[in-house]
Amino acid sequence: MDPATLTATLRRLALEAGDRIMEIYGAEDFEVRAKSDDSPVTAADEAADALIFAGLRAAFPDIPVVTEEQADSHSLDAARFLIVDPLDGTKEFVQRRGDFTVNIALVENGVPVRGVVYAPARGRLFYTDADGRAVEEDGPFDPATPGALRPLAVRKPDNAALIVVASKSHRDAATDAYIARYAVADFTSAGSSLKFCLVAAGEADLYPRLGRTMEWDTAAGHAVLAGAGGRVVRFDDHAPLRYGKPGYENPFFIAYAPGVTLMDPA
Structure with a gap:
């Protein structure tokens, strides 16, 4: 190809x-x-x-x-x-x-x-x-x-003043509790895979997703973010998020700009 x-x-x-x-x-x-x-x-x-x-x-x-x-x-x-x-x-x-x-x-x-x-x-x-x-x-x-x-290139994050992006339609208490563990200077909401792209464009530092997603929801945004120097990891152990899983269902994950100090699951 x-x-x-x-x-x-x-x-x-x-x-x-x-x-x-x-x-x-x-x-x-x-x-x-x-x-x-x-x-x-x-x-x-x-x-x-x-x-x-x-x-x-x-x-x-x-x-x-x-x-x-x-x-x-x-x-x-x-x-x-x-x-x-x-x-x-x-x-x-x-x-x-x-x-x-x-x-x-x-x-x-x-x-x-x-x-x-x-x-x-x-x-x-x-x-x-x-x-x-x-x-x-x-x-x-x-x-x-x-x-x-x-x-596009991810921005250099300041862990004392992070910009966080999260879902408009799928916010929940667990996501809010996790975000509250960071020092957040600004917060923005976005729908769909735009959240990956905001991190890729340097408009946000961190996008945590504590909810059900499928690989078709995330693969394209993941590719764009990786091409801008960003990362997407599993929420539970911070291992890279992989694709081609049985049923194409994702675990919870975190998309972020390198330099963000990730919090472990509570």
Whole structure:
């Protein structure tokens, strides 16, 4: 697989899926259904999934694709695979809060090595370039031609004055209690995989997640953060978060800029 072709393909498919999502987002009304796990799904999830899946199969026919919206892909077992969340933050989408993203990543031997995160309602596009370095592209976006790129790098954290980012839709008492153990100078909320990207862009230092997530929720953001010099580790033992786990479910984790002194679980 040519790295430049991979980058261009993931970027293009994310932008095209984002355009389709925004068509539905702008509609006066759209149907919201509940999946078997009671999570919401909309026509936007399904349309974006169909577009991305078809594009990946056409471009990379030999690489398995795991996608949230296709349950039969959740039993795949491969050392190298593409993983997709066509609309991360469906609750944000339904409530028209804007913090939803398109996520596509390549995982190799348990590590997300390339990824794209596109927040169409926010006009922010993050991805790893052909060399695996994280960049943010300035809009307006043309699927065929990249615009100006800005390299991303995590900031040097001050443990006496950390900036913490956490979920808008999934905050709980355990997360708040853990965050309270740090010296926090500022706190921001964000939805979906944007939280990884805020750390990657130096806009936050720490993102703890003490709640259920799936690998398709995190792989693309993880790749972007790693490409900016950041890290993602398990909450329990601070070992690197790995991918390709049975069922594709994540443990609790912490995403952060190196230099943050991580607190052990209470």
